[in-house]
Amino acid sequence: MPEITTQWYRVLGLDELPESRVKTVVAGHKSLALTHYKGQYGALDNRCPHQGGPLGEGSIENGLLRCPWHGWDYCPLTGKSPDALDVDDALATFPVEVRADGIYVGLPVEQPHTRTVSDVMAETMVNWGITHVFGMVGHSNLGLADALRRQEVQGKLTYIGIRHEGAAAFAASAYAKLTGKPAACLTIAGPGATNLLTGMWDAKVDRAPILALTGQVNSQVLGTGNFQECDLQAAFSGVAAWSQTVLSHSQHAELMTLAVKHALLERNVSHLIFPDEVQMQPAVDVPASNPAGRMTPLQIAPPPESLLEAIDRLKQSRRPVIIVGHGARFHMPAITELAELLGAPILTTFKGKGQISDRHPLGCGVLGRSGTPIASWFMNEADVLLVLGASFSNHTGIYPGKPIIQVDFDPLALGKFHPVEVPVWGEISVVVEQLNTALTGQVDTEDVRSQIQDHWTIWRTEKARREADDRGQGLNSASIFAAMTRQVSADAVIAVDVGNNTYSFGRYFECQAQSVLMSGYLGSIGFAFPAAMGAWAAAGHERRIISVSGDGGFGQYLAEFTTAVKYQMNITHILLHNDQLGKISKEQRAGEWDVWQTSLHNPDFSKYAQNCGGFGIRVTQQNELDDAIAQALTHQGPALVEIMSDPELI
Structure with a gap:
């Protein structure tokens, strides 16, 4: 049998590309600019050789395909430039067949994947027990992202795509606080990386091991002010216990090993920077590393x-x-x-x-x-x-x-x-x-x-009195957390935010065997819901995951509710809605300042949850609390209980 060298892909229907138009199509893993000109179809490499512009987003003008980025022209069928001086800039072309069921393009049979630097480092990371990555895929981390994808396909890794990188860092921090084991967060260069900083500081000051993986611009343009270039080594120097750039000649498995070791042994943040071109560098015979013989038992006996x-x-x-x-x-x-x-x-x-x-x-x-x-x-x-x-x-x-x-x-x-x-x-x-x-x-x-029981009796009597407080301006916190105490399962994980809602939780909610997660020493508003996503990744199949915040905290990462819907995370969010940053208002009054700029303009959060595809319910009366929380807890997927609360009855 002769060796098959061409593989054919159906890329469009017969009527999907009008005359004198161009369209981006994908055949296998190849992006192509498909043209229709003078009754013929052409399949060209979609990448302009000058600045990398996507030719499929261009247009055919005066018989030539024009690059949308810098206006270079090509024949829409042959891919040649009309300027003879630029014959070397001709685009690669591929055979096209018009068949009864559509337009087909023939490509060389894809070769097996060549192992890369990113593969070595992803394999090493998984070997060290990092099985969850929270992040956002973007143009300066695509090679690394593809290596992580391969680990996920093999069932060795779980990737959760978030809406804001700050949420990724908070989720990784919460994962580590709950389990003692590191999770990773993935971002692009520049703003994607700097968005991690708050969550990384949260992990650092609470002694939670996490690993940050950030893309970077090509190393040959570092220092030239390239688009999205940022000195990440300097930016992360204060927060990361260990931070290194992955170079083409690095010992790549050893770098990942050191990153994870620093995170584990120092219970701190590690950071690896991946220049764009290094990520896809071949590393065919480079073995991955693992923890064997690399870690000592940590049970230190006292002097x-x-x-x-x-x-x-x-x-x-x-x-x-x-x-x-x-x-x-x-x-x-x-x-x-x-x-x-x-x-x-x-x-x-x-x-x-x-x-x-x-x-x-x-x-x-x-x-x-x-x-x-x-x-x-x-x-x-x-x-x-x-x-x-x-x-x-x-x-x-x-x-x-x-x-x-x-x-x-x-x-x-x-x-x-x-x-x-x-x-x-x-x-x-x-x-x-x-x-x-x-x-x-x-x-x-x-x-x-x-004596302990006597003091509990006194305190529980006082809490019951406070449950009856009512100024007609929303529910009191004592009743909200009494209902939570009754409804939340003993083994739940509860992520809390900051502010009066959190102080009230600490004061009124009675724990049995629940695990509580918080942004402890950093005290960062917005922590609760992203932390619940991290807790769900760590324990969501065995334990119920709850998060608690005020309207100010939930508003920080509001879009992550759609992330929870996407992955059908069983998270129940208890939202105390009082239309203000209540703790700050309280501090302004205590300091004899005017209350200023602490009011909030909010949506109906219960309807927002429903619009996202989750469960949402609003509570305005104390006798509705238990039933609403119970409904949310039994919902399969993300649920939100919006409680109209009194900012003074905390």
Whole structure:
């Protein structure tokens, strides 16, 4: 049998291209300019050899096909330029056949894909366990995007195309906060890359490992002010713990390995810059890398002297209290065991909300301005605080005047804001295990369980009183989050925003085993919904995903609701609509300023959700809350509950 060298593709119907017109068509992976001139069809390479203009978007003028970008002329059938001096600029042409069912173009049989630099790096990334990428495909990352596509086709990668790159970074950050594992975000050069910065800072300050993959202009024009050129190394220098440009002669698998290692080991942001031409550079025999022999176990044991001092302090304590932060989230079973051994109340920072159930006999809820009076009372009555995985920023509410044992994997975090009595450097899981072993049978503490329950009874009575508050200007926050407490499943993931809605969530919502995600130290408005997309990618098939925001926060990434519809993400968004930036209005009044420029002009968000193809429902009466939230939670796909809320009853 003779070898087949030409493959024929039907590109148009017989009546789809009128006389003296040109149209872009695609045959296989080839883009062509198909012309119809003097009763004949011509198939030309669609790319003008001068500036790359799309000839299929041009026009036939005076018998010549004119490039739409710079006006160069070509014969619409032969592809030759009328200027003999430019004979080398003739376009490639391909055979055309008019058949009974349409117009066919013959192309050389496509050769198998040649492995590229991007393939090596994408394979390495997947080998290291990065299985989710959030991003936007564009002209300066197409080679890399195609490599990611191949990984997705093989079932090794999930790609989620977003509407704004900032949402991609927030989604990746939330994915990492929930799982402890990095996700990646993909953008083009210039504005696509710089749009990542807010979400990357969120990940950095909350110690969430993520990987940013950004396109870049061709390396030969770097520094010349080329279109969308931006010094990405400089732009990302403050936020990325590690940032490198991929060069043609780089050790490409090693670069990706180092990027992921830095993200994992430093719990931080890594960044790789891909110049356009390097992405498609052949790398046929270059092996991908993997983690084998490249990572050490991270269970760091504490120095013996600090551990012994911590043990001695706890043995002497009569009223110890444990405070857990976001950094302790993966170690709560052992921490709870230690608390039960010590009889110690467990308080959480706001970032640690939900890490101990509010129904647990030792659970006291959130400490600080977003928390419960229960947590504050027990901290003030303690004779020693054991602080695990928490900073001492002003938002944590941890009182520095108490004797403190602080445990953290990062030695720089120990005593960061003020001295502590016993700084313990070590992985929380190891330290807690050693404390459990050393303290068994060695403590004599007060039994405070009944006191905890008494304080919860007082607080729940007060919350019930607040549910009855009504000024006739919308629903109060106590009733909104009481309904959420009743309706949201115990194992849900809840992403929250910033503002009064979030403070009220911290104060009123009672957690069982839910995971709570937030933009902790950055405190970025707009975090909640993109974070819910990241949580859905990580756990949406096993857990219900909820997000909570005000109208100001949801408006930041409003278009991402269409992303959720596209991928049929089971996300329920609880939206508190009060037509203002309520927290800022409150701060202006507290500072004795006039309330100025905090009002918002909003749509009917429930109808917006419906227009996007999701579920939307508006709530104006307290007795509608439970049913509306229940309906949204049972909807398969994205759902939005718009609650008309009172900005003062928070």
